[in-house]
Amino acid sequence: MISIFPSSWLLVIFSLVAVTSAKPFPRNASHGQCGSSSSVPIVETSEDAPSAEETAVASLSIGATPASVTSSSSASAASASSISTVTSSVSLSSTFVYELDAQSVTSPEITTDTGLVINADVYIVDGEGTSEDTIAQYHADGKTVICYFSAGTWEPGRSDADEFDPACVCGSGGSFGGNACSSNDNKLSGWDEWWLDIHSASCISKVESIMSARISSFVAKGCDGVDPDNVDSFANSDQLHGNTAEDQVNYLLWLSFTARSQGLMIDLKNAGSLLVDDNGDATSYQSEIVEAFDFAVIESCHEYEECDTYDSFLAAGKPEIQIEYEDITTCPSLQDGQHLLVYSQNDLSSALITLECD
Numbered sequence: 001m002i003s004i005f006p007s008s009w010l011l012v013i014f015s016l017v018a019v020t021s022a023k024p025f026p027r028n029a030s031h032g033q034c035g036s037s038s039s040v041p042i043v044e045t046s047e048d049a050p051s052a053e054e055t056a057v058a059s060l061s062i063g064a065t066p067a068s069v070t071s072s073s074s075a076s077a078a079s080a081s082s083i084s085t086v087t088s089s090v091s092l093s094s095t096f097v098y099e100l101d102a103q104s105v106t107s108p109e110i111t112t113d114t115g116l117v118i119n120a121d122v123y124i125v126d127g128e129g130t131s132e133d134t135i136a137q138y139h140a141d142g143k144t145v146i147c148y149f150s151a152g153t154w155e156p157g158r159s160d161a162d163e164f165d166p167a168c169v170c171g172s173g174g175s176f177g178g179n180a181c182s183s184n185d186n187k188l189s190g191w192d193e194w195w196l197d198i199h200s201a202s203c204i205s206k207v208e209s210i211m212s213a214r215i216s217s218f219v220a221k222g223c224d225g226v227d228p229d230n231v232d233s234f235a236n237s238d239q240l241h242g243n244t245a246e247d248q249v250n251y252l253l254w255l256s257f258t259a260r261s262q263g264l265m266i267d268l269k270n271a272g273s274l275l276v277d278d279n280g281d282a283t284s285y286q287s288e289i290v291e292a293f294d295f296a297v298i299e300s301c302h303e304y305e306e307c308d309t310y311d312s313f314l315a316a317g318k319p320e321i322q323i324e325y326e327d328i329t330t331c332p333s334l335q336d337g338q339h340l341l342v343y344s345q346n347d348l349s350s351a352l353i354t355l356e357c358d
Contacts, residue, residue: 086260088294089144089224092314092337095120095358096321100148100348107141112353113344124148124227124297124321127214128158132221139222146265147223149214151255152230153193156180163210168203169194171240186240188230195233197241198251208254215258225265227297228255232271249274249285256292267321268293272301272309282312290316299323302332302340314338323348331357 097120099105105125110118123138127147135145154169155161156179166174170181181187186195197203211228218226233239234248248271259266268289275286290312296319301307303326310320314337322340334340334357342355 086263086265086294088265088318090122090265090295090319092317092319094122094144094295094319094339095356096122096124096319096339096341097350097353098124098321098323098341098348099350100124100126101350105350107138107143110350110353113351114354116353116356118350118353118356122146127218127221127223127226130221135222144224145222146225146227146267147218147221148227148229149211149218150193150230151211151228151251152196152198152233153188153191154181154196155193160210160214164196165203165206168197168200168206171197187238188236189238193230195230195236195239195241195243197243198233199242199244199247203241204251208258211255212258215255215262215264219262219264223264225267225294226255226259227267227269229269231255231269232273235271235273245274245285249289252289253292260292265294266292267295267297268313269297270299272298272306275312276309286312290318293318295319295321297321297323300325302326302328307338311335328355331355334358 095118097105097110097118099110105123107123108119110120112118120143122144124146125135125138125148127149130145130147138145154164156176161179162176166176166181169186170176170183171185174185175182180192181194187193188195196207198207215226231248231252233241233243234245252268252271252274256266273283274289275283277283293313296310296313298307298310298320301309301322302324307320307322313320314335317337319337319339322338324340324342325344325346326342328340328342331340338358340355340357341353342357343349343352344354345352
């Protein structure tokens with residue numbers, strides 16, 4: 001709680017007016033949804049008096065420290081995440097390569113199965129499966145290293161899998177057994193993974209505790225940034241926890257704050273309907289999300305003709321990585337800052353890259 005002295009009343013009033021006159025902050029993956037998405041709902045708040053969430057935002061305006069933000073269930077987490085910044089080492093001209101097979105990738109150049117030679121600036125690798133020594137070697141070769149993890153699903157094969165509460169994975173009454181949930185409720189279509197509950201307060205706290213530990217482990221390894229996957233559960237019909245767009249936005253902004261407060265960059269993976277609605281208009285979340293993330297990663301946007309959904313990142317001077325799994329043999333027309341990697345299978349192994357376009 002912050003003590004307010006008389007000389008600060010004017011600033012407090014100004015902060016509250018600014019908050020109530022703006023779009024309210026919402027309360028509140030990559031195998032996730034591709035193709036068209038549903039519109040993001042707008043959060044309504046009472047105009048009679050400032051809410052607890054608005055008071056929290058006003059407190060941040062007069063000097064509350066970021067350490068006071070602990071959970072995505074608080075609206076203050078949404079505001080603070082965009083306040084927290086980190087010097088990004090990626091730019092519109094940066095080149096990228098994805099390797100998620102948890103194997104060491106050659107550097108400074110990669111030769112794919114088709115003989116394509118790639119010399120990328122940024123390596124996106126599996127955070128748990130890539131060793132500290134390997135990351136140090138990538139750095140010695142001049143690479144920026146982004147560490148992948150699934151922020152939105154439970155992966156039974158991960159080292160911390162048994163730390164998850166089954167109710168926050170399988171649903172109420174669910175249990176773990178044989179590296180799986182007791183039912184297919186909340187199972188990610190096509191993958192042996194299950195969506196996480198980021199809707200209920202008890203699960204939010206438990207999920208964030210595990211994700212915070214993961215992010216800290218990536219800092220210890222020397223990662224320069226993180227690539228959180230499966231952050232579009234709200235738009236997937238196989239997710240039965242009740243996760244909403246507002247839940248997703250708050251969780252995303254919490255992830256951004258948590259990563260950036262430890263000096264890490266962070267990207268937005270898919271989740272385009274949080275940026276643009278079905279009419280092609282910017283959502284009320286767009287500016288906060290673009291500010292909170294350093295670049296965008298988009299899967300199958302050429303296949304579904306939705307690459308322009310992410311143009312707000314380009315407008316902010318932040319690059320887009322486009323990943324395709326279809327048979328594209330020639331480079332399409334790309335805007336400055338768009339980078340395309342085509343894989344021969346639905347598998348982000350660098351050996352399977354058949355085309356690189358900048």
